[in-house]
Amino acid sequence: MIKLENVTKVYEDNGAVALRDVSLNIDKGEFVFIVGSSGSGKSTFIKMLLKEVDPTSGSIIIDGMDITTLKRKEIPYLRRKVGVVFQDFRLLSSKTVYENVAFAMQIVEASPKNIRRTVPQVLALVGLSKKAKAYPNQLSGGEQQRVALARAIINKPPILLADEPTGNLDPETAWEIMELLQDINMRGTSVVMATHAKDIVDRMQKRVVTMQKGVVARDVREGGYDDEA
Amino acid sequence: MKLRTLRYHINEGIKGIFKNGLMSLASIAIVSACIFIVIISLCLAVNIDYILEQLESNVGISVMFGETPDEEQIAELEQEIKQIPHVTDVQYNSKDDALDEAKAMFESDSLESLRDDNPLPRSFDIKVDEIKNQPAVISALEDIQVSFEESLNEAVTEEVTEETTAEESTEPVTNEAGAVVPVVIDEGITEITTQSPDTLSIGDEGYVFKGIEKVKHAAEITNMLTSINIIVRVFSLVLIAILCVISIGIIMNTIKLTVFIRKNEINIMKYVGATDWFIRWPFIIEGIVIGLVGAVIPCIICWIGYNGVVNFVEGFSFIQSIAQLKSASDIFFTIVPIALVIGILLGAIGSINSLEKHLNV
Numbered sequence: 137m138i139k140l141e142n143v144t145k146v147y148e149d150n151g152a153v154a155l156r157d158v159s160l161n162i163d164k165g166e167f168v169f170i171v172g173s174s175g176s177g178k179s180t181f182i183k184m185l186l187k188e189v190d191p192t193s194g195s196i197i198i199d200g201m202d203i204t205t206l207k208r209k210e211i212p213y214l215r216r217k218v219g220v221v222f223q224d225f226r227l228l229s230s231k232t233v234y235e236n237v238a239f240a241m242q243i244v245e246a247s248p249k250n251i252r253r254t255v256p257q258v259l260a261l262v263g264l265s266k267k268a269k270a271y272p273n274q275l276s277g278g279e280q281q282r283v284a285l286a287r288a289i290i291n292k293p294p295i296l297l298a299d300e301p302t303g304n305l306d307p308e309t310a311w312e313i314m315e316l317l318q319d320i321n322m323r324g325t326s327v328v329m330a331t332h333a334k335d336i337v338d339r340m341q342k343r344v345v346t347m348q349k350g351v352v353a354r355d356v357r358e359g360g361y362d363d364e365a
Numbered sequence: 366m367k368l369r370t371l372r373y374h375i376n377e378g379i380k381g382i383f384k385n386g387l388m389s390l391a392s393i394a395i396v397s398a399c400i401f402i403v404i405i406s407l408c409l410a411v412n413i414d415y416i417l418e419q420l421e422s423n424v425g426i427s428v429m430f431g432e433t434p435d436e437e438q439i440a441e442l443e444q445e446i447k448q449i450p451h452v453t454d455v456q457y458n459s460k461d462d463a464l465d466e467a468k469a470m471f472e473s474d475s476l477e478s479l480r481d482d483n484p485l486p487r488s489f490d491i492k493v494d495e496i497k498n499q500p501a502v503i504s505a506l507e508d509i510q511v512s513f514e515e516s517l518n519e520a521v522t523e524e525v526t527e528e529t530t531a532e533e534s535t536e537p538v539t540n541e542a543g544a545v546v547p548v549v550i551d552e553g554i555t556e557i558t559t560q561s562p563d564t565l566s567i568g569d570e571g572y573v574f575k576g577i578e579k580v581k582h583a584a585e586i587t588n589m590l591t592s593i594n595i596i597v598r599v600f601s602l603v604l605i606a607i608l609c610v611i612s613i614g615i616i617m618n619t620i621k622l623t624v625f626i627r628k629n630e631i632n633i634m635k636y637v638g639a640t641d642w643f644i645r646w647p648f649i650i651e652g653i654v655i656g657l658v659g660a661v662i663p664c665i666i667c668w669i670g671y672n673g674v675v676n677f678v679e680g681f682s683f684i685q686s687i688a689q690l691k692s693a694s695d696i697f698f699t700i701v702p703i704a705l706v707i708g709i710l711l712g713a714i715g716s717i718n719s720l721e722k723h724l725n726v
Contacts, residue, residue: 186636209641216638226633243639245367287637 137295137326138162138185143194145180145350154180155191156350162328164294167321169337170330171361172347178330181347182299185218185328187211199294216244219288219296219325223303225280227272227287233259234268237286244291258286262316278309282316289320296320298329302336310336334361370643378650385626388619389655395615396659396711399608400704404667406601407700413594416688420590426493428506429486434513439487442509446491449505451498456490463488609711616655616715620648624720631724641724649716656712660704668697 138161145155155177162168170178183189184196187203196203203214227236234255241251259265262282272280281301288296298317302310314336321327331337337344338360346354356363366374382389428446430439439457446455458466463485468476479485493502624631634644672693678684 212635212638212640212643214638215636220636226629226636228630228633230630239634240637242370242373243634243637243643245370248369291638 137164137166137199138328139197140184141195141197143184143191143196145177145184145189146192153350155184157194158350158352160345160352160355162326165321165324165326167318167327167340167342168329169340169342169344170328170347171332171337171344172353175349176347177350178347179299182220182297182328182330185295185297186220187214212243216291217293217295219291219293221281221284221288221296221298221301223300225272225277225284225304227280227283229272232269232271233264233275233283236272236283237290240287240290254290258290261319262286276309277305278312281305281309281313285313285316285320289325293325295326295328298327298331300331301329302331302333307335311339314340337361366646371646374646375650377647378654381627381647381651382654385619385622388622389651392612392616392619392655392715393659393662395608395612396656396708397662399605399612399711400660400707401663401667402601402608403605403707404663404700404704406597406605407703408667408671408696409597409601410594411696411699412690413590413597415691417590417594419688426491426499426502426506428489428491430488438513442513443489445509446489446506449502451494451502452491453494454490454492456492458488458490460485460487609707612659612711613715613718616652616712617719619655620652620716620719624648635724644724645717645720648720649713652712652714652716653709654712656708656710656715657705658708659711660708664697664701664704667700668693671696 140158140160143155143158144153146153158177158181170181172178180189184191185198185203187206191204194204198214199217201214206214228239231239237258238251238255241254246254256265256268259268262285264279264282264286267275267279272283275283281304285301296317301317302313305313310333317327317329318340341358341360344354344356344359344361344363345352346356354363434442443455443457446452460483461480464476464480464483467485468474491502491506493499631644675690675693678690
């Protein structure tokens, strides 16, 4: 599903090497944690999968498509295959919960009928049916992240990227989000989650890829935060 | 683009206008000012052209006869004059025609008493295709006059010689009432004067003076109007260009502000997979609506104002007799679409320019 081959990223402005010759395979339906300290290359990894940054060398293949050769105008179509949630939720503050989620469907020009049918289903899935008319600033952090998750999965992308999705949440709410992510993963979506949350990684017992100074230091099939390969 | 997506963009675009109310108002005002000037200069240019056209068709050359040429000779002269290049029409006016015209001009029947002993000369009204060709036609007429007189001189007897000395007097002769009367040259064509048929009257100095003076006068008016027209056009073009640049600048700023406020939103849209055009359209529609509103306002104001001017001018019959203004509907059927197109372009260009760098996410 996701394949990195000898990917190196050197930022031109400061010469910093973010990724160094990284090769990695993530299969369809896998749940993978990307862990590592700040500056280890986690964020660059996520950004590359969204084609927000391009590798200096190497290739990235997503769903059979080499995204390093994509033209600018093709990027939106890549991003429709890759749902994404962030630590800071990134919701449209002027739109209601319902509109925030429906927006992702409007972008792909879904029919109003389809939107009216699907949005409530997904809101039910993330447990926010009763908050459909609320605005983001009327929601708790956990609720906002649920909206972001609903938006990320509404177009049924094969891949879901989560960049520190529990970073701003208390442990209990964080765990609720993790349960949701696991639920989404069970439905066949590959989930790639960058995180610092040791307790979550230890508890989930999923594949853990540890980044260190731009290289993959460890890659454990079913492990915890600090497990040796 | 699907219809529902278009509806979505229009909704978002109009929401954007109200979100930045003040900046939108400023943009509308500047677009209005720009288009206002465009409309006024177009009105001026179109009307100056129209007036010039009317003047050109009015200004003709008048050739008056003394008593000598008989009808046969006049017919020959008419043929000769028709041969002159640029002459489009020659109309003969008999003494009775001249009297009728004078009566109509003075709106008085008292001139009727002159009918039996009519002092008014017979004449030709000669139309020339373009005003700039008038001097050539006049010199051709003078040649005809000279050769006609020469042909007469060959035939005259000695008694005539005394009378011809009187011809050399160039002083205008005044009658008892003090009005200037034409110096009648019995031998042939008395004078060549040019005239605007509407303004010629007995006692008019053009009637006795050499016609060339009158030609220059008409040509001067035309030249003056033509140069005013050029000045108006150049001036308004420069002004329009400056205002267009300012409008685009202000619209760009408005949209930039909107874009800045909505930078996060645009970012999010990009992450969710919105295409650049999906993001652009609401802003472009915002710009177009601003441009359209900015165009409609001056159209309405100018239409009403222009109608007022036309009605005001219609109150002065002497202006009406020289030239008329184009009717408001005539002018605005052309101007309104031009104004709307300019408004739309200003809005769209302003929006597109201000967006590009924010789309690179």
